Amino acid sequence: MNHSVAVILGAGPVGLAVGRTLGERGVAVRYVTRRGLPVTGAESIAADIRDADALAKVAAGASILVHAAGVPYQDWARDLPILQNAVLLAAERTGAVAVFAENLYSYDASKLPITEASPEVPPTRKGALRLALSNQWIEAHRLGRIRGVSIRASDYFGPGATRSPNSQFGARFFPGLERGKTVTFLGNPDASHSYTYLPDFARALADAAVTSGVWGRAWIAPSIGPTTARGLAYRLAAEAGRSVKVGTMPSGLLRALGLFSPMLREVGEMLYQFKSDFTVDASAFEDQFGWKATDLTTAVKETWAAHSVKA
DSSP, X not given: OOOOEEEEEXXXXXXXXXXXXXXXXXXXXXXXXXXXXXXXXXXXXXXXXXXXXXXXXXXXXXXXXXXXXXXXXXXXHHHHHHHHHHHHHHHHHHOOEEEEEEXXXXXXXXXXXXXXXXXXXXXXXXXXXXHHHHHHHHHHHHTTSOOEEEEEOOSEESTTOTTOTTSXXXXXXHHHHHHTOEEEESSOTTSOEEEEEHHHHHHHHHHHHTOGGGTTSEEEOOOEEEEOHHHHHHHHHXXXXXXXXXXXXXXXXXXXXXXXXXXXXXXXXXXXXXXXXXXXXXXXXXXXXXXXXXXXXXXXXXXXXXXXXXX
């Protein structure tokens, strides 16, 4: 199939990264956001992506439809099902393959490492919703309504995410690193953790979009690790020529802050991923697509280089 136009929902770190990757492969990229945020080298359209009719209209002519739109935790239950239905309808009307950027919330994390064969027994409300939405598109694919595929990533970091509030190694990390202050992490900074390098996540999404033989299921993106939050912090600090102190946000403080912040109140439910080990095995993806995650040394160098250029 000639994939000539890709519509990307959302212009956050993931959307921008996958759009850039597809653009480098000669695909024309069209971003759809509520405000029509301009994106260099791509078309940008303003539309309410929760509106099925509006979304189908702006997705006309596309062969790829990437769902990379982010929704604040506190709005998940209200907005994600509406958005999912709009994406499914747009994919059905246009014939574009629907590519979903997903996470690992649906898996039982008591048995590690997590693979695609791990039990999907979500331990949280958000995980249960994530599983329901995933099952919805998979069933639509099985019934022939759409063609779909998803890539599930762990916590991401890398170029394009160093100022993101949604990355542990983003807006909460780099200002502290640059000012020589203590950077705090949720949970246990010494727990083993697999991190997904953002360019790898984008490459995986782009590869899945154009490989029809892999559609109809979820894949886990190649991820770095296991390492630890402390270890990654020290590696980034060394690359930056700085020292860094690592601290932990007490659970009680998070609960107290949650009284005033709906977002932080919802974060508490996800602490299980950071209090204990949380690792993945992406060998199924690696065997199918023939590549592995970027090595940690390269990822650290590229992350700091990208951040320092924009500083």
